[in-house]
Amino acid sequence: MTTALAIGLREAEQFLYREARLADAFALEEWEALWTDDAVYHVPVDPDADPRTHMSIVFDNRGRIATRIKQLQTGRRHSQRPPSRLCRSVTNVEILGAEGGDTVVGSVVQVLESRDRGTTWWVGRVTHRLRRVPGGDGGELRMAAKTVVLVDSDRPLPTMSFLL
């Protein structure tokens, strides 16, 4: 029997680095496979506001994550044609606690995005809810929720159509 807190810091870090690498590389199918079926991907404007009644930059349930991926896969998502060149670092990784059966992991992400329009630096605090699901040797990690609170989330932001 594996308990939620059995996800250790090292394992969580490895997961976050992998997720970051897949997102940078637009490895869309592999990135999508990291989500659980009940997943929520959230980039709020105001992290204290209820996303069901207030505007967010991104507020995707699992179905909409799939739509977002499919849209990129059409090759006609103009704001990603050509795809942004991305390199992100994930730092300050901490195990923050447990929620239900999931482990809550905090981190900081910094993404450098290069496009024709110029270079944009995206920085935010990230909270992942990681879950161990059956599979592989001792189970595999999935993300049940990912929330990215950008430093400048309530200011005017340029287009951000890559996977944050």
Place this chain on the structure above:
Amino acid sequence: MTAVDVDHARTDHAGTDALADRIRSLVLPDRVHGSIYTDPDVYARELERIWYATWVYVGHASEVPEPNDYVRKTIGPQQVVMTRDKTGAIHVLHNRCSHRGNLVCDAERGNAGSFRCPYHGWTFANTGDLLGFPFNQGYGGSRARAELPGLGVVPRVEAYRGFVFASLAPDGPTLREHLGAAAERLDRLCRLSPSGEVELTAGWVKHEVTANWKMLVENETDGYHPQFVHSSIFSISGSGIGALYSDKSTAVTRALGGGHTENDLSPEFRRLGVPMGWAGTPEAKIPDYVAAMRAAYGTETADEIMIDGSPHVMIFPNLFVAEIQLFQIQPLAVDRTVQHVTAIQFKGAPDLNRRLVTQCVGSVGPAGMLLADDAEMYERNQRGVAQRQPEWLDLTRGVHRERVDDDGHTIGTATDETSMRAMWRHYRELMT
């Protein structure tokens, strides 16, 4: 086509208006010159002749529901504060201390009867009146209050159905005259609320683009682009929006006068005849809303309203109502524009409102599945018009099939550039 000398035709100081002459030569009935989007002199005149002269949308009464509520807003690059005083009246104040020019209000919103400048402590009522200043002997006592200036007060503020507009010009047409036929489009929007009221309570996403503001205004009622710019999302979501903007569509593009334009999709919605079809939300999912609408208007009228749907109207120069969402366009520089967007909320319709937020968030803003691609087009266009050839942008689509409807408005088909031609006609009048 003739080349335009954009470098040398500056306004001179001898009294002739060279800039007006140049703008006349840049904005023609069937084409506009690329420099109209890139020239800082043109932009400076737009601020004076459009943004600081005509009625500009500022905010909505529901954003300051209680006495002494305030919210920071913008009129183009101008920072203003929209306040509701203790009597309930709405004011629009320049966010600038009358003493040394400091920004008086830094909170985005709140409730306060007065604002105190952090620099030297001058205090102003939410009507703009100067209330006091520390160490008043330096001004000969508190009676100097009568002689010293208060906050800049935007001279004209009027609301229509809760939509607050302001004009920096002390005189001019009334708001009702300015809105003209566009007012009925706001009525059509409000009618979708069982209480007849719209609320803007969902907060804002702010999307900044490296493009001239007019690129956005033109795109808002350009029915030619959706099938191309948004084909990625239409093709995978099964959305019917693309078909509304096709050669077969019965929808029309309409010039409403005063530079206001719309894509009137209601002929298509009526043809399809599905209540709430325009919102992509089956009646069964929003039973409370449907019941409230039928209770408010009677079944027959309610169903008509719910079939006809919401307007898609661009109220010049900065208010765009696109069915379920509202955009406020804010120019910051000749090539920088912010689009503020929120989900429209109908008072008394919580079940529908939640769906509208969800849908809107999926579509708009920096990561929106629709607007991110529109923004990409604005920015590509802005880079394009900076190139030297072929200088002009074509506006002729649908000229040969334009007609005048029963209300005297010029209309074209769903994909015609009737709206752009009308916008530019109005622009030329204001600018020259």
